[in-house]
Amino acid sequence: MHNDIQQVLIDEEQLQNKIREIGRDLTEEYKGRFPLVIGVLKGALPFMSDVAKRFDDHLEMDVMDVSSYGSGTVSSGEVKIIKDLDTSVKGRDVIILEDIIDSGVTLNYLISMIQHRGAASLKIVTLLDKPEGRQVELVPDTAGFTVPDEFVVGYGLDYAEKYRNLPYIGILKPEIYKGS
Ligand code: 5GP
Ligand code: MG
Ligand code: MG
Numbered sequence: 001m002h003n004d005i006q007q008v009l010i011d012e013e014q015l016q017n018k019i020r021e022i023g024r025d026l027t028e029e030y031k032g033r034f035p036l037v038i039g040v041l042k043g044a045l046p047f048m049s050d051v052a053k054r055f056d057d058h059l060e061m062d063v064m065d066v067s068s069y070g071s072g073t074v075s076s077g078e079v080k081i082i083k084d085l086d087t088s089v090k091g092r093d094v095i096i097l098e099d100i101i102d103s104g105v106t107l108n109y110l111i112s113m114i115q116h117r118g119a120a121s122l123k124i125v126t127l128l129d130k131p132e133g134r135q136v137e138l139v140p141d142t143a144g145f146t147v148p149d150e151f152v153v154g155y156g157l158d159y160a161e162k163y164r165n166l167p168y169i170g171i172l173k174p175e176i177y178k179g180s
Contacts, residue, residue, distance in 0.1 A: 002166060004176050005154075010145055010169040015127075015155060016050070018144045022125065023054020025142070026095065031057045036092040040110070041065035041083065042164065043099030043156040047127045051097060062087045068106045079109040090118040099156045100128040100147070104138035111138075128152065128169065145169075151177070 001008060026035075037055075039048035041063050052061060065082035094114055101107055107124065114122055129143035147169070153159050154166030159177055163170075 005170040098126040102133035103135040
C-alpha cells in the first residue's frame with residue numbers, strides 16, 4: 001500500500017471481479033451491436049481499459065474530457081468540454097463509462113449532449129457511486145460499488161493528478177490534502 005494512503009476501500013481483487021462481471025453483462029446485452037464505449041477522461045481510463053478487455057465482441061472506443069473539478073476536492077459546479085468525441089454518436093448504442101458519480105453535474109451534462117446528438121440508446125456505467133453527493137437527479141444503470149461521502153483516490157481517480165495509477169481505491173491520509 002502506498003504511504004499516502006490511510007485505508008484501502010476496495011482492493012484489486014474486488015475491483016477486477018466486479019469488472020469481469022460488468023464485462024460479462026455488457027457482452028450479453030450488446031453482442032452483435034458494435035456499441036460505442038465512451039470513457040470520460042482521465043479518471044475512467046483504467047476502468048475503460050479493463051472493462052473493454054472483458055467485452056467479448058467488437059466495440060468502438062472513444063474518449064472525451066468534461067471537467068467540473070479543479071485540482072481540489074470540491075466541485076465548482078461548472079462543466080467545460082476539454083476534449084470532444086471524434087466519433088458521431090448518431091444512431092449508435094452508446095455506453096458511457098465513468099470512474100465515479102458524485103454530484104452528477106458532469107454526467108448530467110454529458111447525457112443531455114449525447115441524447116441531443118441523436119444516440120440510439122445510452123447506458124451509464126460507473127465504477128463508483130457516491131449517492132450522498134448528488135446535486136442533480138441521476139441514477140446510473142450500473143454502479144460497481146457504492147462509496148461513502150469521502151474523497152477517494154486510485155484506479156483512475158486523482159488528487160492533484162497523483163494516485164491514478166494505484167490498482168485499488170483508497171482514502172488519503174488527511175495531512176496529504178490539508179490546506180487545499
Ligand atoms: P460529479 O460531476 O459527479 O460531481 O463528479 C464527477 C467527477 O469528479 C468524477 O468523474 C471525478 O473525476 C471527480 N470526483 C468526484 N468525486 C471524487 C472523489 O471522491 N475522488 C476523486 N479523486 N475524484 C472525484
Ligand atoms: Mg470522471
Ligand atoms: Mg480529478
